[in-house]
Amino acid sequence: MDIVDLSRLQFAFTAMIHFLFVPLTLGLAFLLAIMESVYVMTGKTIYRDMTKFWGKLFGINFALGVTTGIAMEFQFGTNWSYYSHYVGDIFGAPLAIEALMAFFLESTLVGLFFFGWDRLSKEKHLAVTWLMALATNLSALWILVANGWMQHPIGSVFNIDTMRMELTSFSEVIFNPVAQVKFVHTVSAGYVTGAVFVLAISSWYLLKGRDLPFARRSFAIASAFGLASALSVIVLGDESGYELGDVQKVKLAAVEAEWHTHPAPAAFTVFGIPNEQTQTTDYALKIPAVLGLIATRSVTEEVAGLSELKEKHLERIIRGQEAYVLMTQYRAGDKSPATINRFNEVSANLGYGMLLTAYTDDVANATAEHIAQAVEDSIPKVWPLFWSFRIMVACGVLMLVLFAAAFWHSAKRTVDKPRWLLKFALFSLPLPWIASEAGWFVAEYGRQPWAIGEILPTHLAVSQLSVSDIWFSLGAIAVLYTIFVIIEMWLMTKYARLGPSALHTGKYDLESPANVKEA
Amino acid sequence: MDYEALRFIWWLLIGVLLIGFVVTDGFDMGVAALLKVLGKSNDERRVMINAIAPHWDGNQVWLITAGGALFAAWPTVYAASFSGFYIALMLTLFALFLRPIGFEYRAKIDSEAWRNRWDWALTAGSAIPALIFGVAFGNLLQGVPFYFDDILRLHYTGSFWALLNPFALLAGVLSLLMILNHGATYLQLKTEAELKARSENLSAVLALVCAAIFVLAGVWLFLAVDGYSVTSLIDTNGANRTTDKTVLISAGAWFSNYAKWPLLWLVPALGVAGFVVCALASKTQRHITAFISSSLAIAMVVLTAGVSMFPFVMPSSSTPAHSLTMWDATASESTLMIMFVVACIFVPLILAYTAWSYFVMRGRLNEQHIRDNSHSLY
Numbered sequence: 079m080d081i082v083d084l085s086r087l088q089f090a091f092t093a094m095i096h097f098l099f100v101p102l103t104l105g106l107a108f109l110l111a112i113m114e115s116v117y118v119m120t121g122k123t124i125y126r127d128m129t130k131f132w133g134k135l136f137g138i139n140f141a142l143g144v145t146t147g148i149a150m151e152f153q154f155g156t157n158w159s160y161y162s163h164y165v166g167d168i169f170g171a172p173l174a175i176e177a178l179m180a181f182f183l184e185s186t187l188v189g190l191f192f193f194g195w196d197r198l199s200k201e202k203h204l205a206v207t208w209l210m211a212l213a214t215n216l217s218a219l220w221i222l223v224a225n226g227w228m229q230h231p232i233g234s235v236f237n238i239d240t241m242r243m244e245l246t247s248f249s250e251v252i253f254n255p256v257a258q259v260k261f262v263h264t265v266s267a268g269y270v271t272g273a274v275f276v277l278a279i280s281s282w283y284l285l286k287g288r289d290l291p292f293a294r295r296s297f298a299i300a301s302a303f304g305l306a307s308a309l310s311v312i313v314l315g316d317e318s319g320y321e322l323g324d325v326q327k328v329k330l331a332a333v334e335a336e337w338h339t340h341p342a343p344a345a346f347t348v349f350g351i352p353n354e355q356t357q358t359t360d361y362a363l364k365i366p367a368v369l370g371l372i373a374t375r376s377v378t379e380e381v382a383g384l385s386e387l388k389e390k391h392l393e394r395i396i397r398g399q400e401a402y403v404l405m406t407q408y409r410a411g412d413k414s415p416a417t418i419n420r421f422n423e424v425s426a427n428l429g430y431g432m433l434l435t436a437y438t439d440d441v442a443n444a445t446a447e448h449i450a451q452a453v454e455d456s457i458p459k460v461w462p463l464f465w466s467f468r469i470m471v472a473c474g475v476l477m478l479v480l481f482a483a484a485f486w487h488s489a490k491r492t493v494d495k496p497r498w499l500l501k502f503a504l505f506s507l508p509l510p511w512i513a514s515e516a517g518w519f520v521a522e523y524g525r526q527p528w529a530i531g532e533i534l535p536t537h538l539a540v541s542q543l544s545v546s547d548i549w550f551s552l553g554a555i556a557v558l559y560t561i562f563v564i565i566e567m568w569l570m571t572k573y574a575r576l577g578p579s580a581l582h583t584g585k586y587d588l589e590s591p592a593n594v595k596e597a
Numbered sequence: 598m599d600y601e602a603l604r605f606i607w608w609l610l611i612g613v614l615l616i617g618f619v620v621t622d623g624f625d626m627g628v629a630a631l632l633k634v635l636g637k638s639n640d641e642r643r644v645m646i647n648a649i650a651p652h653w654d655g656n657q658v659w660l661i662t663a664g665g666a667l668f669a670a671w672p673t674v675y676a677a678s679f680s681g682f683y684i685a686l687m688l689t690l691f692a693l694f695l696r697p698i699g700f701e702y703r704a705k706i707d708s709e710a711w712r713n714r715w716d717w718a719l720t721a722g723s724a725i726p727a728l729i730f731g732v733a734f735g736n737l738l739q740g741v742p743f744y745f746d747d748i749l750r751l752h753y754t755g756s757f758w759a760l761l762n763p764f765a766l767l768a769g770v771l772s773l774l775m776i777l778n779h780g781a782t783y784l785q786l787k788t789e790a791e792l793k794a795r796s797e798n799l800s801a802v803l804a805l806v807c808a809a810i811f812v813l814a815g816v817w818l819f820l821a822v823d824g825y826s827v828t829s830l831i832d833t834n835g836a837n838r839t840t841d842k843t844v845l846i847s848a849g850a851w852f853s854n855y856a857k858w859p860l861l862w863l864v865p866a867l868g869v870a871g872f873v874v875c876a877l878a879s880k881t882q883r884h885i886t887a888f889i890s891s892s893l894a895i896a897m898v899v900l901t902a903g904v905s906m907f908p909f910v911m912p913s914s915s916t917p918a919h920s921l922t923m924w925d926a927t928a929s930e931s932t933l934m935i936m937f938v939v940a941c942i943f944v945p946l947i948l949a950y951t952a953w954s955y956f957v958m959r960g961r962l963n964e965q966h967i968r969d970n971s972h973s974l975y
Binding site for chain 1: 647650651653654655657661662665672673675676677678680683684686687690693694696697701702747748749750751752836837838928929931932936939940943947951954957958972974
């Protein structure tokens with residue numbers, strides 16, 4: 079493996095592990111705020127105990143979120159130094175603002191959330207919890223503004239003198255529609271994660287017949303919050319952003335295995351086996367018109383197919399080759415108006431020209447084979463995207479059914495929930511994580527071959543490190559993260575089994591004299 | 598406000614963020630690194646940990662923010678320093694990994710062996726970054742080998758082992774010791790009885806050692822470390838021309854700013870004075886004075902490095918013309934402006950709610966308090 083593969087592997091691994099902890103933090107923070115609000119409004123201490131107990135689990139999860147988050151903030155500089163130089167002028171700002179506006183608040187308040195119970199009035203502590211939850215969401219907003227810009231880079235322009243992208247409109251970057259759609263989709267998925275977590279563990283207590291009043295109340299709050307969130311994830315799904323920009327179009331075509339552009343409105347492929355060789359989808363089961371409706375919100379617009387997108391890429395690579403050559407001439411000292419004018423005409427394709435550097439050092443004399451190869455690689459592999467998208471959607475639909483059933487039984491106020499429902503909830507525990515990871519895979523693998531869509535290819539974005547340096551870091555991170563995740567899951571399981579008895583209030587089931595041994 | 602002014606302001610702001618990091622996260626790192634030195638029993642160690650428990654997380658965000666601000670305001674410096682010091686940075690990250698989980702998980706299992714492991718993890722997780730940050734600054738002062746190619750891709754040609762040279766190691770030791778001292782002054786404020794007495798005794802000695810090493814490093818820098826100076830004109834108001842300048846390496850160049858503006862001698866002088874006052878105050882049990890003078894001293898140590906190198910931030914020893922300065926390695930004017938406005942709004946807010954959180958958690962901790970709240974504290 080070369081430095082590009084290794085750098086990508088390291089980033090993928092650290093990001094995916096980080097995202098095991100983020101969605102639960104996003105969701106649980108709001109659930110804690112809701113539980114504590116009920117406590118402050120009703121004065122019933124069981125709701126305070128709920129806040130404290132689920133807060134304990136929140137803390138176990140939060141610690142690893144912080145740990146794995148540190149690596150994310152520094153990794154752009156360590157492993158993606160050309161990326162950092164090339165787009166830092168735009169990409170750095172939302173990361174810095176995230177820290178200043180959100181992460182500071184979240185991290186300061188999390189200390190008061192845990193240690194301020196006896197030092198703050200009820201109302202002040204509640205305000206701390208709400209602000210902490212808000213701050214986690216603000217955090218997500220800025221990170222997704224940064225990520226959205228990678229997918230759909232607007233509000234910026236290439237500066238040939240400084241050899242990088244520079245900011246032209248910060249409001250465009252903030253109100254980037256791709257970022258906004260992603261934000262709503264991602265935080266809602268986080269709320270679903272928090273809700274499934276509470277629902278599954280509460281169901282386990284109900285199945286065991288333990289701490290019933292505590293478990294029933296937790297179940298009710300989680301099912302209502304979860305139903306609303308699951309609906310919002312699905313209704314405000316990511317797809318609405320798929321028609322903006324080439325990267326998103328490629329992603330949509332790959333996700334749906336749209337090999338060719340078909341007359342509008344496009345059909346939705348529910349199932350099939352994408353075949354890269356024949357550029358067809360075998361055994362495809364299609365629903366007419368649905369994809370066109372989802373993606374374009376119309377029945378007359380076409381959804382671009384991969385072969386047509388590749389034709390466009392060919393043209394842009396050829397113009398990009400010229401842009402790249404002119405850029406090199408300019409930087410070597412040829413600042414004649416002819417060079418500058420022509421460069422400005424084709425500079426929008428510079429990124430496409432950069433794609434060629436993966437196949438030859440001499441871009442000016444790239445052969446037809448090099449160009450054909452670059453066109454071929456200008457779209458990601460179809461089957462991983464096709465399948466991970468369907469895994470995500472399937473998990474989402476299952477969770478929606480779960481929450482609908484759970485909410486129905488909570489709303490009916492039946493004291494004993496049916497056992498099938500409790501088991502369904504318990505075994506649904508991994509679903510939100512599978513859906514989140516699959517969703518991020520679609521978003522980021524679907525962005526390839528770009529680090530910044532149409533601007534900077536992934537292979538150029540890396541730091542010029544040695545292979546052994548990255549093997550060292552990747553190996554060490556793999557070992558450390560594995561140990562951390564094992565410890566985290568073990569503690570999480572231990573405290574979840576202990577339940578509210580972990581608070582040592584003396585009121586809960588495992589603390590009664592008959593059960594002390596078991597604890 | 599023009600580009601030049603914004604560039605200077607961002608040099609100051611990066612300094613503020615770095616100082617914010619060493620002053621706030623510095624004491625919690627110091628406390629955690631002293632767990633095995635000052636804490637003689639589990640209860641004492643828990644007092645130490647809980648003295649910083651509500652705050653270490655917020656404090657650490659100064660580091661995250663400094664990283665983010667470097668990315669936004671000095672993207673090329675962020676790219677060059679983080680990838681150039683790759684292995685050192687990775688070791689720092691691995692160490693930092695241990696802190697959040699160490700604090701959170703240590704008290705979750707009632708076992709001596711479990712706690713002992715986390716104590717070591719917290720010690721290493723706090724001492725190693727302090728050491729490495731010092732070593733990094735020691736290397737920046739000497740220049741590091743890197744150059745840019747024709748599309749401004751950075752190539753770092755040094756090795757990890759070359760970072761561990763005598764001057765840099767001395768800077769690393771200074772960094773570690775001043776963090777330990779800072780932690781001890783915080784413990785003077787937050788603990789009682791024997792733990793407090795041990796912290797006072799430690800600071801009374803350690804602060805003087807820091808002063809001595811700081812002076813020694815200064816003399817060494819003057820006698821044996823060549824400095825850098827820009828000999829061409831930099832357009833401080835124009836676009837970055839990072840690789841288009843001429844740079845001279847010469848003995849004593851790091852002291853030219855002091856020759857030009859003699860008032861700058863106050864910066865290192867206040868650093869030395871801060872350590873000395875800290876030692877005296879610790880000996881005479883003036884705890885607030887000890888903590889404030891320690892904060893002042895470490896702020897001045899960071900500032901001394903910045904002032905000596907100004908306008909350089911990352912000199913290249915192999916291709917001096919490619920050295921990064923705070924005039925020609927910055928973000929664009931509009932990004933600097935936006936980030937300046939954001940910083941003006943949020944830094945005061947951050948200081949306000951951070952101060953409030955310290956106010957809420959004010960007062961000393963003792964072992965009885967730990968035993969009474971065993972299940973809710975760290």
